[in-house]
Amino acid sequence: MSGIWNAVFPPGLFTNPLLIHLWIAATVIAVVAGTVGVFVNLRGDAFVAHAVPRGAFAGAAAASLVGANTVLGLGVFAVVMAGAIGMRRQRRANPVDVALILVLALGLGDLFLTLSQAYAPLVFSLLFGQLLGVSATDVWLIGALGVVVLVAVGVVYRPLLLASTAPELAAARGVPIVALNLAFTVLVALAATLTVPVVGALLAFSLMVGPAAAGWYLARTPGRVLGLSVAVAIAVVWIAIVLGYDTNLPIGFLVSALCLAAYVTARAWRWASRKGRSRAGAGAAGSEPLAVG
Amino acid sequence: MDAPNPAAVEPAIAFEAVSVAFGRREVLRGLDFAVAPGSFVGVIGPNGAGKTTVLRLALGLVRPTRGAVRVLGQVVHRGSRALGYVPQSLAAEPDLPLRARDLVGLGLDGERWGLPLPSRTRRRRIDACLERVGALAYADEPVGTLSGGERQRLLIGQALLTDPQILLMDEPLANLDIRSGRAVIDLIATIARERQVTVLFVSHDVNPLVGVLDQVLYLADGRAVLGTVDQVVRSDVLSQLYGRPVEVVRVQGHILVFAGPDVVPLEHGELAAHGRTRSTAGHA
Amino acid sequence: MGFWHQLVAPGFFQSGQVQAALVIGSVVAVSSAVAGIFVVIRGQAFLGHALGDIGATGAAAAALAGLQALWGFLAAGLVGGLAVDVSSRRARERDVATGVVLSAMLGLSALFLYLISQASGGAGVTQQILFGSIFAVDPALTDPIVGFSLLSVALVALLFRPLLWSSVHLEAARARGIPVGLVSLGFLVAVIVTVEEAALVVGALLSTALLVGPAATAIRFTGRVGRAMLLAVGLGLLDVWLGVLLSYDSYTWPPAGRGWPVSFFIVAVMIVTHGVSHVRPHRRLRAGRAVSEPLG
Known part of the structure; x- marks a missing residue:
């Protein structure tokens, strides 16, 4: 019995300082990404959630070119991209604009990488994430930024919810639509900045799309969706850490596979429960998920 | 109710005991009517009554669960050039x-x-x-x-x-102000007259159409009655259709239908011409 | 003359590498621009972009299995594209479904590339699959690339009117008997073929850029689909040619002897031309007609 235990949870998993940093950082990341993800799903803006961390990769490349902190580079690029995407009246970002901003960022990233001749493993870990890259300073940084994001979500929660579901009503009530759209994309940018160093630029958006999408299939009220989304995201990163430590597989792969599993399970659950309900004779009316996107 | 002129002429559109169910929900129940060629018919009824489904049946986009739909004497098939479909609006x-x-x-x-x-x-x-x-x-x-x-x-x-013999209009007034709506109705009425086109005009309000309608197909709760405005939009006929007391009142040329506890005010300060039988948005 | 040599460095047109890059780049630019117009009209830029990344997963799998990258790109693109299509029957689910499929495929990509790097120890494949390079195109690929580009353009031409109608008004198109599901599936195949071959030869980044950029710029200059398509083709060719030229020139720029990446230049030219389309007064603001007048 203890043999199996030790195989799944090898000694050091909870005591190695680097891993303790990882546990803390990953949990903060999961809470933040799970929270922001609720709004990503509500607005149907998965493209923004994908494009911002992906393009912010260029910031890390730029930072490595000038010898600055890569997380700082990520953050600056992410926020600049968010600003360019978020200044709009429409609820959903125009996909063409997102695509153009993304390719511009990627083109710059390609340029910076070429000029700096970045070390290939660094590129790989930035793209696909790494388990043991979180230092003690990073933990404080990630924790602080995480608190900032959560407080910001708390402040804009209700108007953002209204602007995301009923933009006309929100505008009629005098809710500042443009500012809220901007706030939303900046929140995505901050969540991306936190997530990329651990999960990688290519897969950071998995945590902002999968868990919350699963939440929207299982729950009907925004509050419950939020709770479910955060819980699923935490479960995903915890299991990913254990599996990653055991098998040495890239964490980005594990996170995305677990997110997919959560999403598929939630959809299957919903499909089965709806089927059961309609067989029981209750009307199908009203069982649509609450305005996703 | 049958068409007023059931002479030897082939009806433009004929519903023969048509029922439609989506899953367990029955949207139309035994619709039986025939529209004479060249007539201008308003398809009127509250939200969720099945107006759009009637149109989609004629287009062959929905198949009847029971019964048959005939268009120009033939069992309906999708994509007929004899039918002109005018959608509600165009987003661009x-x-x-x-x-x-x-x-x-x-x-x-x-x-x-x-x-x-x-x-x-x-x-x-x-x-x-x-x-x-x-x-x-x-x-x-x-x-x-x-x-x-x-x-x-x-x-x-x-x-x-395509020079259609039948025009099917799906709530073209829904997104228009009164003046534009009036112009659209006049345009359709003129064209229908000069080309001998049969028109099915879906609207939730009968009032804007009163002057041009030959007949009304009034739908409520999945059932329908066809006839002239004066034959159909009456307290006794609609009460029977709705299966509960309905009152039809005419005020200064406006027809008001009280079919439920609520009278819904429309935009532009008009009174709605009918109540709502359910609060659901319906399938529309 | 001095300036000409500054701009077009001696040997530009003689270089076999440059010739191959110009030919392949032009072919890809043309089919991307043609499909791109409808991608932009239908708001499918995310799907178009995702297909490039999804194809890279197939390429990684192919590299692992020792197969040709082209087939890996195409197979993964078809699987991913159809998965999105099936899982997003309702429009509002589309972007989230695209995101979920993309995330799953990128995750697999991470796995495959990890396995490759474990097996070979080299990270060169990673770089190549993710960024691609128009200067490193295998000449043997020219024929299949030209063939697939023709296929994609021919599909769009075949579907042109039904596709346009169902993009503008789905219900009206359906009422006329257009098999809208089939039409949208056919167009998806055209997009997949174009995006995957582009991702193979110019990288996922440029496949998105060439698909969306020229088309988005073109529709700001003309109100007609056919003309927009021709203009987009012209803009795409301009982007590729100027980009390749500047990249060739950049070998003499600092840091000397390395050259700047061609993808950067192509994107830069594209963004500049798109910026110009925003500077020009938009045609909707054209004076002379009161837009709000209810009926003419």
Whole structure:
């Protein structure tokens, strides 16, 4: 019995300082990404959630070119991209604009990488994430930024919810639509900045799309969706850490596979429960998920 | 109720004991009516009564669960050029690279495979159609820059290009102000008269149509009754249709139908002509 | 003459590498621009972009299995594209479904590339699959690339009118008997073929850029689909040619002897031309007609 235990949870998993940093950082990341993800799903803006961390990769490349902190580079690029995407009246970002901003960022990233001749493993870990890259300073940084994001979500929660579901009503009530759209994309940018160093630029958006999408299939009220989304995201990163430590597989792969599993399970659950309900004779009316996107 | 003139003429549209169910929900129950060719019929009823389903049945987009739908004597098939369909509205971004004449032109050959070849006949037909619906002035403007009324004219033109014998209009007034709505009704009535076209005009309010209607197909709770306005929009007939007391009142030429606890005020300060039987948005 | 040599460095047109890059780049630019117009009209830029990344997963799998990258790109693109299509029957689910499929495929990509790097120890494949390079195109690929580009353009031409109608008004198109599901599926195949071959030869980044950029710029200049398509083709060719030229020139720029990446230049030219389309007064603001007038 203890043999199996030790195989799944090898000694050091909870005591190695680097891993303790990882546990803390990953949990903060999961809470933040799970929270922001609720709004990503509500607005149907998965493209923004994908494009911002992906393009912010260029910031890390730029930072490595000038010898600055890569997380700082990520953050600056992410926020600049968010600003360019978020200044709009429409609820959903125009996909063409997102695509153009993304390719511009990627083109710059390609340029910076070429000029700096970045070390290939660094590129790989930035793209696909790494388990043991979180230092003690990073933990404080990630924790602080995480608190900032959560407080910001708390402040804009209700108007953002209204602007995301009923933009006309929100505008009629005098809710500042443009500012809220901007706030939303900046929140995505901050969540991306936190997530990329651990999960990688290519897969950071998995945590902002999968868990919350699963939440929207299982729950009907925004509050419950939020709770479910955060819980699923935490479960995903915890299991990913254990599996990653055991098998040495890239964490980005594990996170995305677990997110997919959560999403598929939630959809299957919903499909089965709806089927059961309609067989029981209750009307199908009203069982649509609450305005996703 | 049968059409008022059940003579030897083949009905343009005939519903024979048509029922439609979506899953367990029965939307239409045993609809039986025939529309005489050339008549202008308003399809009236509250939200969720099945108005749009009637239209989709005639288009062959929905199959009856029971019964049969015949259009011009034949069992309905999808994509008939004898039917012109005018949708409710057209959403278009200002960037959409499509001019008014291109939108109308789709009605002529939009279902064909391959690239459109420029031809003088094609252009002449489209121009004539644009002129007929009064849209020649903005024929070369991008549709995304046009108003709701202007777009509605284009959609009518699109439906007219195959010289249809039947026009099916799906709540064309829903997104228009009163003046544009009036103009659309007048346009359709004139065209129907000069081309002997049968019109099914879906609207939730009968009032704007009273002057032009030959008949009303009144729907409520999945059942329908067909007849002239005076025959159908009466307290006794509608009470029987709804299966509960309904009161029809005429005030200064306006018809008001009280079918439920609530009278819904419309925009533009008009009173709604009927109550709501359910609060659900319905399938529409 | 001095300036000409500054701009077009001696040997530019003689270089076999440059010739191959120009030919392949032009072919890809043309089919991307043609499909791109409808991608932009239908708001499918995310799907178009995702397909490039999804194809890279197939390429990684192919590299692992020792197969040709082209087939890996195409197979993964078809699987991913159809998965999105099936799982997003309702429009509002589309972007989230695209995101979920993309995330799953990128995750697999991470796995495959990890396995490759474990097996070979080299990270060169990673770089190549993710960024691609128009200068490193295998000449043997020219024929299949030209073939697939023709296929994609021919599909769009075949579907042109039904596709346009169902993009503008789905219900009206359906009422006329257009098999809208089939039409949208056919167009998806055209997009997949174009995006995957582009991702193979110019990288996922440029496949998105060439698909969306020229088309988005073109529709700001003209109100007609056919003209927008021709203009987009012209812009795409301009982007590729100027980009390749500047990249060739950049070998003499600092840091000397390395050259700047061609993808950067192609994107830069594209963004500049798109910026110009925003500076020019938009055609919707054209004076002379009161837009709000209810009925003419």
